[in-house]
Amino acid sequence: MTLPHPIIxxxxxxxxxxxxxxxxxxxxxxxxxxxxxPARPPQAKRMTPPQIRTLAxxxxxxxxxxxxxxxxxxxxxxxTREIRTGKTWLEQVTGKEAPSFCYPGGHFxxxxxxxxxxxxxxxxxxxxxxxxxxxxxxxxxxxxxxxFGHTPAxxxxxxxxxxxxQGILTLMRMGASSDFVGLARALFNRALASNGVFHLWxxxxxxxxxxxxxxxxxxxxxxxxHAQVLYLTNGQMAKIIWxxxx
Numbered sequence: 001m002t003l004p005h006p007i008i009x010x011x012x013x014x015x016x017x018x019x020x021x022x023x024x025x026x027x028x029x030x031x032x033x034x035x036x037x038p039a040r041p042p043q044a045k046r047m048t049p050p051q052i053r054t055l056a057x058x059x060x061x062x063x064x065x066x067x068x069x070x071x072x073x074x075x076x077x078x079x080t081r082e083i084r085t086g087k088t089w090l091e092q093v094t095g096k097e098a099p100s101f102c103y104p105g106g107h108f109x110x111x112x113x114x115x116x117x118x119x120x121x122x123x124x125x126x127x128x129x130x131x132x133x134x135x136x137x138x139x140x141x142x143x144x145x146x147x148f149g150h151t152p153a154x155x156x157x158x159x160x161x162x163x164x165x166q167g168i169l170t171l172m173r174m175g176a177s178s179d180f181v182g183l184a185r186a187l188f189n190r191a192l193a194s195n196g197v198f199h200l201w202x203x204x205x206x207x208x209x210x211x212x213x214x215x216x217x218x219x220x221x222x223x224x225x226h227a228q229v230l231y232l233t234n235g236q237m238a239k240i241i242w243x244x245x246x
Contacts, residue, residue, distance in 0.1 A: 003134070007197045007230045008188075008223055009033070009237045011125060011143075013064060013102055014041045015052070018204035023055055025217060029224040034234040036064040036102035036125070039089045043205055049093045060233035062100035063087040063121070070105050071112040080115050087119060099123065100235045106162075113139045123238035125201070129158060130167035130174075132187065132196035138242040141234075142167075144187045147202030147216055149178045181215045181222075188223050197237065198223065 008031070012022060015037030026033050035055055037047065047055070055061060065071070066086040071079050083101070090098045099122045103112065106127025116124050116139055124139040131142030142164075150158075152171070159167040174186050184200060191198035200219070207216055224231075232240070 003195045003197070003241070005228050005230050006192050006195050006226075007232055007237055007240070008191075008226075009197065009199050009232050009234055011036060011062075011102065011199070011201045011234050013201065013203055014038065014043060014068070014205065015047045015064070016041065016043055016203065016205040017045055017047050017051060018208050019047065019055060020051060022204045022207070023059060025213075025220060027058060029217075029220040030231065031220060031224055032059070032231045032233045032236070034060040034062050034100055036062045036100075037090060038064040038066060038068040038086055038104070040067040042068050045205075052090075052093050053095075056094040056096060060100060060235050061090060061094050061096070061098060062102055062123075062125075062234065063090045063098045064102050065104055068104045070107045071103060072107050072109040076111055076115075079112050083112070083115050083121070084119055087121065100233075100238070101125070103127075108140060113137075122242075123234055125234060126162075127158075127201070128162050128164050128167065129155065130164070130170040130187070132170070132191050132194065132198065134197055134241045138238045141199075141238075143199040143201045144191070144197070145180060145184050145200055147180060147184075147200055147212065147219075148206060148210070149180045149212075151178050181219050184219050185222055192226070192229070197241075199234075 010033040063086045065082040101124040128142035
């Protein structure tokens with residue numbers, strides 16, 4: 001699929017209170033993003049409903065199941081309950097529809113994707129990395145890079161586990177590096193040159209834990225403010241690429 005312009009989109013998971021710090025940084029650089037929030041996040045600290053509504057006033061909020069448990073391996077009724085109750089809870093908190101979704105841990109299967117379709121969720125994000133093209137299905141969308149300095153070995157291990165052949169090829173072309181800003185810059189430039197999609201994702205708590213706020217802002221300066229680039233939330237991107245929900 002050929003796009004008329006490059007697309008830049010970002011997403012951040014798990015609903016930590018530090019998402020509010022992250023949102024201020026995004027607004028400062030004019031970047032759009034989607035925040036995926038489960039009702040019961042994996043970390044001890046969680047956002048309050050007023051904090052979530054504050055975030056929702058400026059950004060898209062997507063669902064992330066109810067209790068953030070991996071979906072593959074669950075019986076069908078549990079998969080349905082996790083997705084449905086997580087979406088319902090989020091919509092009650094924000095007062096807005098939540099048609100975008102993120103699989104906990106990036107793990108999905110046919111059963112979970114089928115539930116999303118039945119519940120009228122129109123976009124679902126995985127953690128399949130080094131993707132610069134939209135892909136065939138909006139319910140198994142990949143990403144470009146995580147905002148974290150993984151070693152080349154870990155990047156390769158993830159790609160092999162996901163049978164991500166294109167990701168492996170892209171990683172080999174980029175060269176081995178643990179510098180996520182350098183990798184992100186290279187992927188961003190490739191997206192610009194090919195009218196592709198650059199999708200950065202991460203966790204605000206992880207950015208805080210590993211002291212990555214400075215590198216992240218450096219990256220935001222690199223990717224922001226480009227003419228002929230569409231800066232979109234995940235849901236906005238999905239509508240442009242795959243069309244509105246039927």
